[in-house]
Amino acid sequence: xxxxxxxxxxxxxxxxxxxxxxxxxxxxxxxxxxxxxxxxxxxxxxxxxxxxxxxxxxxxxxxxxxxxxxxxxxxxxxxxxxxxxxxxxxxxxxxxxxxxxxxxxxxxxxxxxxxxxxxxxxxxxxxxxxxxxxxxxxxxxxxxxxxxxxxxxxxxxxxxxxxxxxxxxxxxxxxxxxxxxxxxxxxxxxxxxxxxxxxxxxxxxxxxxxxxxxxxxxxxxxxxxxxxxxxxxxxxxxxxxxxxxxxxxxxxxxxxxxxxxxxxxxxxxxxxxxxxxxxxxxxxxxxxxxxxxxxxxxxxxxxxxxxxxxxxxxxxxxxxxxxxxxxxxxxxxxxxxxxxxxxxxxxxxxxxxxxxxxxxxxxxxxxxxxxxxxxxxxxxxxxxxxxxxxxxxxxxxxxxxxxxxxxxxxxxxxxxxxx
Amino acid sequence: xxxxxxxxxxxxxxxxxxxxxxxxxxxxxxxxxxxxxxxxxxxxxxxxxxxxxxxxxxxxxxxxxxxxxxxxxxxxxxxxxxxxxxxxxxxxxxxxxxxxxxxxxxxxxxxxxxxxxxxxxxxxxxxxxxxxxxxxxxxxxxxxxxxxxxxxxxxxxxxxxxxxxxxxx
Numbered sequence: 001x002x003x004x005x006x007x008x009x010x011x012x013x014x015x016x017x018x019x020x021x022x023x024x025x026x027x028x029x030x031x032x033x034x035x036x037x038x039x040x041x042x043x044x045x046x047x048x049x050x051x052x053x054x055x056x057x058x059x060x061x062x063x064x065x066x067x068x069x070x071x072x073x074x075x076x077x078x079x080x081x082x083x084x085x086x087x088x089x090x091x092x093x094x095x096x097x098x099x100x101x102x103x104x105x106x107x108x109x110x111x112x113x114x115x116x117x118x119x120x121x122x123x124x125x126x127x128x129x130x131x132x133x134x135x136x137x138x139x140x141x142x143x144x145x146x147x148x149x150x151x152x153x154x155x156x157x158x159x160x161x162x163x164x165x166x167x168x169x170x171x172x173x174x175x176x177x178x179x180x181x182x183x184x185x186x187x188x189x190x191x192x193x194x195x196x197x198x199x200x201x202x203x204x205x206x207x208x209x210x211x212x213x214x215x216x217x218x219x220x221x222x223x224x225x226x227x228x229x230x231x232x233x234x235x236x237x238x239x240x241x242x243x244x245x246x247x248x249x250x251x252x253x254x255x256x257x258x259x260x261x262x263x264x265x266x267x268x269x270x271x272x273x274x275x276x277x278x279x280x281x282x283x284x285x286x287x288x289x290x291x292x293x294x295x296x297x298x299x300x301x302x303x304x305x306x307x308x309x310x311x312x313x314x315x316x317x318x319x320x321x322x323x324x325x326x327x328x329x330x331x332x333x334x335x336x337x338x339x340x341x342x343x344x345x346x347x348x349x350x351x352x353x354x355x356x357x358x359x360x361x362x363x364x365x366x367x368x369x370x371x372x373x374x375x376x377x378x379x380x381x382x383x384x385x386x387x388x389x390x391x392x393x394x395x396x397x398x399x400x401x402x403x404x405x406x407x408x409x410x411x412x413x414x415x416x417x418x419x
Numbered sequence: 420x421x422x423x424x425x426x427x428x429x430x431x432x433x434x435x436x437x438x439x440x441x442x443x444x445x446x447x448x449x450x451x452x453x454x455x456x457x458x459x460x461x462x463x464x465x466x467x468x469x470x471x472x473x474x475x476x477x478x479x480x481x482x483x484x485x486x487x488x489x490x491x492x493x494x495x496x497x498x499x500x501x502x503x504x505x506x507x508x509x510x511x512x513x514x515x516x517x518x519x520x521x522x523x524x525x526x527x528x529x530x531x532x533x534x535x536x537x538x539x540x541x542x543x544x545x546x547x548x549x550x551x552x553x554x555x556x557x558x559x560x561x562x563x564x565x566x567x568x569x570x571x572x573x574x575x576x577x578x579x580x581x582x583x584x585x586x587x588x
Contacts, residue, residue, distance in 0.1 A: 243527025
């Protein structure tokens, strides 16, 4: 006869652990000072998305910072495993929702490495143009929202004006403003429309000056400067230890940029500089990004000047869809179109890791193929989740207001952290 | 990827520190992965660190279902000096998914090891803070495993949460 009381509920391990904690015993003391543990977020306007921070405070000074993630976890990697390779691109793009071209590039690059497919030169250049436009857009969002966090609202309006122009350019080239699905495995989906180049040139002509204007708006702002200069610096050594890459590492004086160090997608053809900071404080983090905007413009102008002619996607019909007009005349084209759309391409067994320089650092995509038409594993090394590991080291010992400024300067995109 | 001579040197160095450590070397276009024994992963990474691969770019959990041993971890190392990447991989079984954590030696692996634990149930012994990172703390199961079903998760609305079994536990 069973002795289990049917009314007693079986508690999970976590709930048992939770029940064992009594609040009165959790007060921490440091000498005679009482520490206060405060929860920030996940719905705090200054935490950029649903980032939750558990801070232990001594007065206003941060003693411990503990980021808690997962509030935006949507299982994109699991979803990608259920889709054929080309249908996974749209979901992968939605990971870091501010840098969708980079996500698509990392994923497509990894699959292309497995397929060993050659990308036409024109497609490589178009990818570079779109990625650099995306980098500018991402840095504008960073600049606007960070300035907003620090109380400078007008910069936000100006930054979003330029962002709007960029989204219009994306809409013109691909039909979508965000998550454009423009990059395909083997190239880009279609050639740029007539008049697009002129629009991009127009944008490139005004953007450097606009970047200077935004710099002037903020660089003469005493409040902004006081919250940025010499606040929360970290040496490059510590940053590297925590795996930090991208503008944050460059702000500390380490000129590491994958576009230069390990060029991909024809980045070796372009002449550009890597802006670096000297101190690694918040001011450098912001200045590096502002300078990067101008370098991106340089790359775009060079790519437009030297844009090669030719196909925009690989000619391999096993990978890329045949052009529409072929379907009416070629039986083989029709069959391949049908097979690609229904089943998708089969990718040889193997694993690939493809890393690019995203807007926030090294954005790597790991893809494992088991030989079928669906990826067996897609994993993003998103710079946001790795960079955030350095946030406690950067902010501990600083004031809570400095911490908010620093989190803004770290620029984590929670969609990328949680995926 | 390292060229043949460098690879030979790396494998030689790995074998010199622990003769049994290297199981296999997988070369594919543009990539070299050295498979090592799970117990020797910390030592192997240290050997590669002294060989110039001093940046651990990424840690990925993998499920090789239906192959055995099922679970795997992939460590992507980067040499900033030589602008070169090499991968270390290891395999553990699903019955005994224990492996040493590399976080004490490489703080950059912290979040990604937690993620691999969360998604695959890989247990990194010696990790300073091995908790779930993306799924809720009281979640049961490891959703990125290949045999973890899709769907069937009840959606918690405010109006029906009392009807969902165990919603408050």
